[in-house]
Amino acid sequence: MRLDDDRLTREGLAPARHGAAAAAPGAPGRLLVIACGALAHEITALIRLNGWDHIALACLPAIWHNSPERIAPGVEELVSRHRNNYEKIFCAYADCGTGGRLKATCERLGIEMIEGPHCYSFFEGNAAFAAHGESEISTFYLTDFLARQFEAFVIRPLGLDRHPELRDAYFGHYEKLVYLAQTDSPALSEKARRAAERLGLAYERRFTGYGDLATALAGAAASATA
Amino acid sequence: MSDDDAEDDLILSELDDEELVLQMHDDLYDGLKEEIEEGVNILLERGWEPYRILTEALVAGMTIVGNDFRDGILFVPEVLLAANAMKGGMAILKPLLAETGAPRMGKMVIGTVKGDIHDIGKNLVAMMMEGAGFEIVDLGINTPAEDYIEALEREQADLLGMSALLTTTMPYMKVVIDTLKEQGKRDDYIVLVGGAPLNEEFAGAIGADSYCRDAAVAVETAKEYMLRKHNRASA
Numbered sequence: 001m002r003l004d005d006d007r008l009t010r011e012g013l014a015p016a017r018h019g020a021a022a023a024a025p026g027a028p029g030r031l032l033v034i035a036c037g038a039l040a041h042e043i044t045a046l047i048r049l050n051g052w053d054h055i056a057l058a059c060l061p062a063i064w065h066n067s068p069e070r071i072a073p074g075v076e077e078l079v080s081r082h083r084n085n086y087e088k089i090f091c092a093y094a095d096c097g098t099g100g101r102l103k104a105t106c107e108r109l110g111i112e113m114i115e116g117p118h119c120y121s122f123f124e125g126n127a128a129f130a131a132h133g134e135s136e137i138s139t140f141y142l143t144d145f146l147a148r149q150f151e152a153f154v155i156r157p158l159g160l161d162r163h164p165e166l167r168d169a170y171f172g173h174y175e176k177l178v179y180l181a182q183t184d185s186p187a188l189s190e191k192a193r194r195a196a197e198r199l200g201l202a203y204e205r206r207f208t209g210y211g212d213l214a215t216a217l218a219g220a221a222a223s224a225t226a
Numbered sequence: 227m228s229d230d231d232a233e234d235d236l237i238l239s240e241l242d243d244e245e246l247v248l249q250m251h252d253d254l255y256d257g258l259k260e261e262i263e264e265g266v267n268i269l270l271e272r273g274w275e276p277y278r279i280l281t282e283a284l285v286a287g288m289t290i291v292g293n294d295f296r297d298g299i300l301f302v303p304e305v306l307l308a309a310n311a312m313k314g315g316m317a318i319l320k321p322l323l324a325e326t327g328a329p330r331m332g333k334m335v336i337g338t339v340k341g342d343i344h345d346i347g348k349n350l351v352a353m354m355m356e357g358a359g360f361e362i363v364d365l366g367i368n369t370p371a372e373d374y375i376e377a378l379e380r381e382q383a384d385l386l387g388m389s390a391l392l393t394t395t396m397p398y399m400k401v402v403i404d405t406l407k408e409q410g411k412r413d414d415y416i417v418l419v420g421g422a423p424l425n426e427e428f429a430g431a432i433g434a435d436s437y438c439r440d441a442a443v444a445v446e447t448a449k450e451y452m453l454r455k456h457n458r459a460s461a
Contacts, residue, residue, distance in 0.1 A: 099425065117393055134341060160303075173345065
């Protein structure tokens with residue numbers, strides 16, 4: 001199945017299997033991963049790389065990054081709807097701006113989630129990210145997905161396409177854009193560099209790979225019957 | 227508005243007071259800073275008290291903007307443009323308000339907490355509080371506990387406002403409140419907190435007096451607390 005970034009941003013993704021099992025539809029996977037649409041490419045890549053054919057992936061709209069109060073109820077709704085079809089469910093979100101509400105929801109539902117404050121942190125590795133401390137409080141981050149969807153996540157919602165004069169109101173205290181790269185793509189790096197230029201920020205590319213996402217998913221994959 | 231604008235453009239100075247104030251509400255809604263500045267100057271020339279212009283033209287207009295933001299009709303960019311327009315009007319009125327005297331509601335020290343550089347919400351609250359007659363001491367962004375406390379004492383403030391956008395920085399509000407408690411100063415101030423990831427439960431858990439969902443709620447909450455404080459003092 002080809003993943004469409006615009007659909008992942010606005011609509012998310014209905015539960016589907018993406019490894020070798022994708023060619024043999026029918027039985028659902030034994031583990032359902034409920035993720036942010038912004039992680040769909042990385043999670044399907046990990047499923048393929050590791051042969052986790054017992055995993056199905058469902059995504060909530062990635063644009064909820066900008067309205068995180070919708071995430072916990074969205075996860076709960078998907079869990080209720082699909083709980084009976086899977087042996088286990090894993091929530092591939094970190095706190096992601098929910099202020100602890102997603103953690104409370106997951107605990108109440110008895111499902112595990114990814115450790116950490118947000119995807120920037122777990123892609124780089126929560127320990128490494130935390131070690132930056134105050135030195136990066138004026139840093140704006142992009143991931144592969146956000147670099148591809150920069151217009152949809154940053155420019156249009158902030159009205160910078162219509163009102164570039166608002167740049168200082170949003171980014172006046174920022175100094176640097178760090179592109180946390182999950183893959184080696186010169187084209188994406190160039191997009192991220194141009195994003196930094198557009199926001200008037202210094203640019204840095206930092207390769208992270210899949211970071212703690214890979215570890216968290218490996219743990220979830222091992223906990224469900226293959 | 228320049229003279230060579232299209233024929234159907236409104237000439238603000240030709241509107242009567244009531245029409246002009248309503249037009250200023252529209253212009254605030256549309257984020258038209260120059261028109262707001264022009265409207266303020268026209269009303270001043272007509273002998274309006276600065277405080278009346280502030281409340282009836284600017285604050286009332288911004289309240290409409292705030293309500294529509296709360297109801298999902300307007301979004302952050304439009305609110306920022308409206309706030310920028312209001313700032314233009316307030317810049318004219320502020321020195322005049324100081325001269326002519328305006329009701330003083332109380333004094334608030336406000337800032338974004340340590341580790342956080344986001345100040346859009348904090349700036350909106352500061353502006354609306356100022357519009358409602360509160361004196362504001364804005365400490366800016368990335369504010370450590372000692373700066374809040376030093377400013378509260380120096381300014382003999384009534385209220386402390388803390389803002390955070392990040393879930394990683396909002397726990398710092400508790401650090402500030404705990405420090406106030408340790409120093410025996412917590413009950414000297416009304417502590418209001420706000421920011422996208424916060425809620426009432428969090429505010430209660432950290433020992434704040436109130437969580438304020440938006441700038442309008444912050445103003446109303448601050449007014450209520452100040453009223454209670456005055457009632458207690460005069461009882």
